[in-house]
Amino acid sequence: MVYLSRKEHFNAAHKLYNPAWSKEKNVEVFGPCANENWHGHNFELIVTISGNPNPETGFVVDLKKLSRLIREEVVEKLDHKNLNLDVPFLQGKMASTEILAMEIWKILEPKISDITSFGKLYKIKLYETPRNFVEYLGE
Amino acid sequence: MVYLSRKEHFNAAHKLYNPAWSKEKNVEVFGPCANENWHGHNFELIVTISGNPNPETGFVVDLKKLSRLIREEVVEKLDHKNLNLDVPFLQGKMASTEILAMEIWKILEPKISDITSFGKLYKIKLYETPRNFVEYLGE
Amino acid sequence: MVYLSRKEHFNAAHKLYNPAWSKEKNVEVFGPCANENWHGHNFELIVTISGNPNPETGFVVDLKKLSRLIREEVVEKLDHKNLNLDVPFLQGKMASTEILAMEIWKILEPKISDITSFGKLYKIKLYETPRNFVEYLGE
Amino acid sequence: MVYLSRKEHFNAAHKLYNPAWSKEKNVEVFGPCANENWHGHNFELIVTISGNPNPETGFVVDLKKLSRLIREEVVEKLDHKNLNLDVPFLQGKMASTEILAMEIWKILEPKISDITSFGKLYKIKLYETPRNFVEYLGE
Amino acid sequence: MVYLSRKEHFNAAHKLYNPAWSKEKNVEVFGPCANENWHGHNFELIVTISGNPNPETGFVVDLKKLSRLIREEVVEKLDHKNLNLDVPFLQGKMASTEILAMEIWKILEPKISDITSFGKLYKIKLYETPRNFVEYLGE
Amino acid sequence: MVYLSRKEHFNAAHKLYNPAWSKEKNVEVFGPCANENWHGHNFELIVTISGNPNPETGFVVDLKKLSRLIREEVVEKLDHKNLNLDVPFLQGKMASTEILAMEIWKILEPKISDITSFGKLYKIKLYETPRNFVEYLGE
Numbered sequence: 001m002v003y004l005s006r007k008e009h010f011n012a013a014h015k016l017y018n019p020a021w022s023k024e025k026n027v028e029v030f031g032p033c034a035n036e037n038w039h040g041h042n043f044e045l046i047v048t049i050s051g052n053p054n055p056e057t058g059f060v061v062d063l064k065k066l067s068r069l070i071r072e073e074v075v076e077k078l079d080h081k082n083l084n085l086d087v088p089f090l091q092g093k094m095a096s097t098e099i100l101a102m103e104i105w106k107i108l109e110p111k112i113s114d115i116t117s118f119g120k121l122y123k124i125k126l127y128e129t130p131r132n133f134v135e136y137l138g139e
Numbered sequence: 140m141v142y143l144s145r146k147e148h149f150n151a152a153h154k155l156y157n158p159a160w161s162k163e164k165n166v167e168v169f170g171p172c173a174n175e176n177w178h179g180h181n182f183e184l185i186v187t188i189s190g191n192p193n194p195e196t197g198f199v200v201d202l203k204k205l206s207r208l209i210r211e212e213v214v215e216k217l218d219h220k221n222l223n224l225d226v227p228f229l230q231g232k233m234a235s236t237e238i239l240a241m242e243i244w245k246i247l248e249p250k251i252s253d254i255t256s257f258g259k260l261y262k263i264k265l266y267e268t269p270r271n272f273v274e275y276l277g278e
Numbered sequence: 279m280v281y282l283s284r285k286e287h288f289n290a291a292h293k294l295y296n297p298a299w300s301k302e303k304n305v306e307v308f309g310p311c312a313n314e315n316w317h318g319h320n321f322e323l324i325v326t327i328s329g330n331p332n333p334e335t336g337f338v339v340d341l342k343k344l345s346r347l348i349r350e351e352v353v354e355k356l357d358h359k360n361l362n363l364d365v366p367f368l369q370g371k372m373a374s375t376e377i378l379a380m381e382i383w384k385i386l387e388p389k390i391s392d393i394t395s396f397g398k399l400y401k402i403k404l405y406e407t408p409r410n411f412v413e414y415l416g417e
Numbered sequence: 418m419v420y421l422s423r424k425e426h427f428n429a430a431h432k433l434y435n436p437a438w439s440k441e442k443n444v445e446v447f448g449p450c451a452n453e454n455w456h457g458h459n460f461e462l463i464v465t466i467s468g469n470p471n472p473e474t475g476f477v478v479d480l481k482k483l484s485r486l487i488r489e490e491v492v493e494k495l496d497h498k499n500l501n502l503d504v505p506f507l508q509g510k511m512a513s514t515e516i517l518a519m520e521i522w523k524i525l526e527p528k529i530s531d532i533t534s535f536g537k538l539y540k541i542k543l544y545e546t547p548r549n550f551v552e553y554l555g556e
Numbered sequence: 557m558v559y560l561s562r563k564e565h566f567n568a569a570h571k572l573y574n575p576a577w578s579k580e581k582n583v584e585v586f587g588p589c590a591n592e593n594w595h596g597h598n599f600e601l602i603v604t605i606s607g608n609p610n611p612e613t614g615f616v617v618d619l620k621k622l623s624r625l626i627r628e629e630v631v632e633k634l635d636h637k638n639l640n641l642d643v644p645f646l647q648g649k650m651a652s653t654e655i656l657a658m659e660i661w662k663i664l665e666p667k668i669s670d671i672t673s674f675g676k677l678y679k680i681k682l683y684e685t686p687r688n689f690v691e692y693l694g695e
Numbered sequence: 696m697v698y699l700s701r702k703e704h705f706n707a708a709h710k711l712y713n714p715a716w717s718k719e720k721n722v723e724v725f726g727p728c729a730n731e732n733w734h735g736h737n738f739e740l741i742v743t744i745s746g747n748p749n750p751e752t753g754f755v756v757d758l759k760k761l762s763r764l765i766r767e768e769v770v771e772k773l774d775h776k777n778l779n780l781d782v783p784f785l786q787g788k789m790a791s792t793e794i795l796a797m798e799i800w801k802i803l804e805p806k807i808s809d810i811t812s813f814g815k816l817y818k819i820k821l822y823e824t825p826r827n828f829v830e831y832l833g834e
Contacts, residue, residue: 040179058511094336197789233614318735372475457596497588650753
C-alpha cells in the first residue's frame with residue numbers, strides 16, 4: 001500500500017455565521033470571523049489516494065488525471081467564490097474548514113474509481129492558512 | 140546601511156470592480172476576480188526598514204516595536220475585513236494588491252520615526268498568494 | 279472524525295548533555311550539540327485535535343481558544359528560554375526534541391477539555407529545524 | 418512511541434517509459450513524462466523512525482547517524498543521477514515516485530538496526546515536486 | 557513605480573558540459589553535474605514587472621495575462637524537457653541557471669508590451685533548487 | 696550582470712545584552728531577548744554574488760566552491776555555537792542579526808576572488824526566524 005498525494009489551491013471568501021443565532025451571539029462566538037462583510041483565504045488542498053501501483057505504469061493513479069479531477073470537481077466550484085453564497089454543496093452548512101474538508105471528501109470519494117482501479121481516496125487535507133489546517137479520512 | 144525586515148499576515152475578502160464600468164465590462168476585464176459575492180486571500184506583508192544600527196543596541200529598529208506598529212496601524216485595519224467595504228483608506232480606490240501596497244506605505248512611512256531614529260521605511264512587500272506579490276519602494 | 283491542527287512557534291537555547299557522563303563522553307555522543315555554551319533553534323509546534331465538529335459552529339475546537347491555550351501553557355514557558363535551565367517541566371530530563379514533544383503532550387492533554395467538548399488531543403508535532411522533527415500521539 | 422523524521426534531498430533525471438509498449442503507447446499514457454530525452458526533479462526525502470527514546474540520550478536515533486545513513490545508502494546512489502540508467506536497484510522497474518519510495522524502504526529498513534536499538538523504520542515520504550508526493554509504510 | 561511578480565514552475569533535465577573540453581576536464585570542472593546521463597530539477601521562475609498601475613484597473617499588468625504569457629513563451633518550451641537537447645534557444649549555450657535566466661529575459665522582454673502598456677520587464681528570478689538561484693535584470 | 700545566490704544554514708544561541716548597561720536596563724530594552732540563560736535560532740544565510748558568467752562554464756561562480764567557502768569561513772564558526780561567547784569575530788559587539796550580517800560580509804568579501812574571477816560579493820541576507828531577516832550590501 002502506497003499513499004500518493006496531489007496539492008491544488010483555490011481562494012475564496014466566507015464568514016462563520018449560524019443563522020439560528022442573533023448577530024450578537026455570532027459575534028460573541030465567532031469574533032472577527034463573523035464579519036458580515038466577509039473575509040477570505042488562500043486554501044491549499046492535498047488529496048491522498050491509497051493503493052498498490054499498477055505494475056504496467058508504476059502508478060497508483062495518474063497524477064495528471066487526479067489533478068484534473070480535483071480541479072473540475074472541487075477547485076472550479078470553490079475558486080474565487082463565496083463559500084456561503086456561491087457553493088451549492090455548502091448550502092445550509094457551516095462554512096468551517098472542518099465541514100468543507102468533509103464535503104470535499106463526499107464529492108471526490110465516488111469519483112476516484114473513474115480515474116484508477118488501483119487506489120481509493122484516503123485523506124483530504126485542507127489548509128485555511130499556513131497555521132490552520134484540517135484532515136479528514138472519511139470516518 | 141542595513142535592511143531589516145519583519146513579516147506579518149492578515150486575511151481579507153475583496154473583489155476587483157471598477158464602479159465606472161458596467162457589470163459586463165468588469166467581468167470581461169477582471170474575470171472571476173470580479174465575483175460580486177467576493178473572494179479572499181491570506182496576505183503576507185513584509186515591511187523593510189533601512190538604516191545604520193544603533194551602536195548601543197545593534198538594532199536599526201526594535202523588531203518588537205516594528206511588529207506592534209504594523210499590527211496596530213495596518214493589520215488590525217485589514218485582518219478579517221472586506222477591502223472594498225470595511226477599510227476607510229481604500230474607499231474610492233481599486234482593491235488591487237498594487238494599490239494596497241502603496242496605501243500601506245503611506246500609512247507606515249510617517250510613523251517609523253516614532254519607533255526608531257536610526258532607520259526609515261524602505262520597502263513594502265505584499266503577497267496576495269504565494270504566486271502573486273507586489274513590492275513598493277515609495278517612488 | 280476530523281483532525282484539526284494549529285501551528286505556533288517559539289525559539290529557545292539548549293544543549294544535549296547527560297550529567298551522569300563525563301564531559302568527554304558527552305562530546306563523543308552528542309558532538310557539537312553538547313557545546314557547554316549552548317546552541318538554539320526556532321521550534322515550530324503543531325498541535326492536532328481529533329473529534330467531530332460541533333453542529334452549531336462547525337468546529338471541533340475554536341482555533342482562537344486552541345491558539346491561546348498553546349501560547350499560555352506551552353509557548354510562554356519555552357519562548358526565549360533555555361530548555362535545560364529555565365523550564366521546570368524539563369528539569370532532570372534530556373532536552374531532546376523527542377522528550378520535549380512528550381512533555382508538551384502531558385501539559386496539553388488534560389487541558390483540551392477546558393476549551394472543547396467535541397475533541398481531544400491527537401498529536402504533537404515539533405520541528406527543531408526544517409529538516410528534523412518529531413511526532414508524538416500519546417502512547 | 419515517538420516518530421522522529423529527517424529530511425534530505427537529491428536531484429535526478431528520469432522518464433516514465435514501459436519498454437513492453439510502443440513509443441506511441443508510452444506517449445499516450447505518460448504524456449510529456451515519457452520524453453525520450455528525459456526530464457528531472459529536485460526530490461525531497463523524509464525518513465521517519467518510530468521507537469521509544471533511549472533514556473540515556475533522549476534519542477530514538479541519533480539524527481547525525483540517520484542523516485549519514487540516508488546519504489550513504491540512498492542519496493549518493495540517486496543524486497545527480499539518471500533513475501532509469503544509473504541506479505542498479507531500479508533496473509527493470511518503472512521509475513515512478515511510488516516505486517522509488519518502495520525501493521528506498523527496502524534499502525533502509527534492514528540498516529536502521531545498525532544505528533539504533535531503540536527504533537525501526539516507520540515511513541518513507543518522497544516529494545517529486547512540492548505538489549506531488551508519496552508515502553510508504555512498508556506494507 | 558510598483559514591482560509586480562508572478563511565480564510559475566517547470567521541471568527539466570540538463571547536464572553541465574562544455575563540448576570544447578574532454579570528458580575528463582568536464583568531470584573535473586563540473587563534477588556530478590557533468591553526468592552524461594543527465595540529472596534534473598524542479599525550477600521555480602519568478603517574473604517581475606515594474607510600472608505604475610493603470611488607474612482604471614489598479615493593475616501594472618493583469619496577472620492572468622502575465623501567467624499565460626510566461627506559460628506559452630517559456631514554460632511550454634522548458635517543462636518536461638532536456639535543456640541541452642530539446643530547447644532551440646539554448647542550442648550552443650551552456651545550460652547553467654545563469655544562462656537560462658538571461659535567455660528567458662530575452663524571450664519575455666519584447667513581449668511584455670503585448671499585455672500591458674503600464675509596465676515593463678524588471679527581473680527574472682530562477683530557482684534551480686531551493687538553495688541555488690539566479691536573478692537577472694537585463695543589464 | 697547576473698546575481699547568483701546560495702543558501703546555507705546554522706543554528707546558534709545568543710542573547711541581546713549591552714554590558715555597559717545594568718541588568719534592569721537590558722531587560723527593559725531587550726525584553727525576553729536579554730534572558731541571561733540565552734535563547735537561540737535556526738539561521739538561514741543567503742550569499743549573493745554579482746558578475747558576468749564565465750563563457751567557458753556559464754558560471755558566475757561554481758556553487759560547490761561557494762557552498763564550501765561559506766561553510767568553512769562562516770558556518771563552521773557559528774553552527775552549534777553561542778554567538779556571544781564562542782565567536783571571536785563577534786567579541787565586543789552586539790549579537791544582533793544586523794551586526795552578524797555585517798560581520799559575515801567582512802569575512803566573505805575578500806575571499807570571493809579566491810573562488811571566481813567573474814564575480815564579487817553583492818549581498819548577505821540572514822534570516823533569524825522566518826519572520827525576521829536582515830540584508831547587507833556592504834555600504
